[in-house]
Amino acid sequence: MKQTYTLNVAGLQRELPLCPISKTMDIAAFIMLSDVELTVACAKELAARLPEVDVLLTAECKGIPLAYEMARQMGIPYVAARKSVKLYMKNPICVTVQSITTANEQKLYIDEDAVGLLRGKRVAIVDDVISTGESLTALVKLVEAAGGNLTAQCAVLAEGDAAKRDDILFLAPLPLFPHPEA
Template sequence: MSETYKMKIAGLERELPVCPLNENVSIAGFIIFGDVELTVAAAAELLKKLPEFDYIVTPEAKSIPLAYEMSRQSGKKYFVVRKKEKLYMQNPVSVSVKSITTATEQKLILDGADGEQIRGKKIVILDDVISTGKSLESVEELVNKFDVDIVAKAAVLAEGDAADRTDIVFLEKLPLIFK
């Protein structure tokens, strides 16, 4: 049987698979896809911790169900920052990112029409897990091109040193696992 890491998230017990990051460090893999019970509970708990906001902005893909549920519960619209440019996009705006969970540098792209909707508004940047903060910084850089007011940066889990940050909102700490 594979090694797991047990934790409580938004009042619910979960066992996360332990995944090697390199020969010295492993992470507990948090996948919210398909876990409707956890998505609903985490969304409710995060919303309790957030200041007033107009919109949620989230990078694709793992945090999309969470953004949807927070949007449903709050009545506020959400926008997805994409990894690839899509044909429907009008004047797309992009930045580059390299995160702990991706092997290569990626682009983050926001449809220019979405950017105009968020312009000057109060924004929550949402992700499933914040670890190095590189993805978060890239989304922040991207939305700041539209003169937004970022009122919160939020995630379900803060991994490793991210749990010591004072500029993010999160539900639980997720430790790095050293061998």
């Protein structure tokens, strides 16, 4: 059985390793961290597809390089929801998330400075991959709690059934890899 998946996205090709998430299913590991060429190309394509927005919101950590590059290209700010409260954070807001790629329940936080950037603004949520949508739901809750206006939800890839959603913008679908029955 092939141990990688060939991904073509934003005019680039990458070989993604297949990783088991259960006894019956593998996923293709899409890691943009450290891949500057891929990050810049995907940011350009996603930014071109977005409606007009004032600020971007992403979750720590894999979405940060993408959101940064999109914000840089678009000339707007971005906010990164943190996975823990930092000493400098004032009056943090918290939501809980269970992601397919993380074993335990996680919490995402933004503080009053981030709330100030989001309140009353047109917000686009940015992520590397949307799969079950749990991380996306948590980010939507943060936008709502901050008084922002959710304008768009986008990702480089939509994995599995997420590719059937009509409420997200994405550059390419990413299949799941069920194990053949024994």
